[in-house]
Amino acid sequence: MAAFAQSAPCWVDVQLSDLEAGKRFYGELFGWTFRAGEGPRADALSDGKLVAALAAKRDGRMPTEWGVYFATDDIAASVARIRAAGGQMITDPVRAGDAGVLAQAADPGGAVFGLWQADGREGFEKQNEPGSFCWTEVYTREKERVDAFYEEVFGFLPTDLAESGAVGGPGTDESRVDFRMWSLAGTEPGPDTAVGGRSVITDAFPAVMPSYFLTYFTVADCDGSAATVERLGGRISAPPFDIPYGRMAVLQDDQGAVFAVLQEPVA
Structure with missing residues (x-):
């Protein structure tokens, strides 16, 4: 059984211009520790459990913001529903190594969110607790x-x-x-x-x-x-x-x- 029910929020990450500065800020604020992620990313851990990721922006024009991902067991079907309901795809489904498949979309009002179809990584290992x-x-x-x-x-x-x-x-x-x-x-x-x-x-x-x-x-x-x-x-x-x-x-x-x-x- 998947760790996250269909459509549940399962992950967050933040796009930052200065990844090392972000690690210092959130490390002190939330007590997070970090380990190297795939590419220019850092996995954030609280009490040794995955809680988020910090990513270095690849393009300075990208917004500096936190993004949320919703769990799906069929990302292609979710993309089809998004398009049928009047949303737009920002990033079509792409594999993130052996962790899973992700995509990004915008709702009819323009708010951006992500989809996550888990493989090796389900998502949060800790939530609803401090940090x-x-x-x-x-x-x-x-x-x-x-x-x-x-x-x-x-x-x-x-x-x-x-x-x-x-x-x-x-x-x-x-x-x-x-x-x-x-x-x-x-x-x-x-x-x-x-x-x-x-x-x-x-x-x-x-x-x-x-x-x-x-x-x-x-x-x-x-x-x-x-x-x-x-x-x-x-x-x-x-x-x-x-x-x-x-x-x-x-x-x-x-x-x-x-x-x-x-x-x-x-x-």
Whole structure:
């Protein structure tokens, strides 16, 4: 049985201009250690378990950003669904050594995400614990088209949280956020089974701001993590604030890649 259910987020990586600087930044922030990956990449480990990868940009025009990958057991079929649903392929399926096959696509609003068909590497070896991935959400202006797209391509089951404003990105007024959570097919949809979500880019943001995925990492201390980011030369995009699922902040590393951290509430 595969380690990840069909359509579950299974991997994240970040494209950086300076790989060694990235290792120093995330090593101190999350306590990650690193080992050489395939090509100009470094695998990030937390407690000896794979949690992410850092990659050196091959082209300076590439964006400096975190990317998320969704698991698929048939990448060709997933690509066909993406095209049929109005998405576009950025990178057609390509083999990553003996680890698996990857592809990158854009949804109808332009947000980029990846597909991963595992072979030798399933994906995360640790998640939902300090120093590892816990959540992803897409920010878009094309709500209706994007909702239909992800439900058709990945079979996501929606739960709307327009009133509660469960999560939010930079500058979000959480009391008014239009947010949809995604649960995997075969589960009972709701916050307890959600693996990701969709938020809306409002008119409060510049019109040139593109759609994007925001990657979250669990931390033991949200405020401490935000302070560490500033000390390491990064920026705080949204200062720590409380949400129904803990305390979060939206941050930028010292090269401009945006991510979020979440401190889960004490049981």
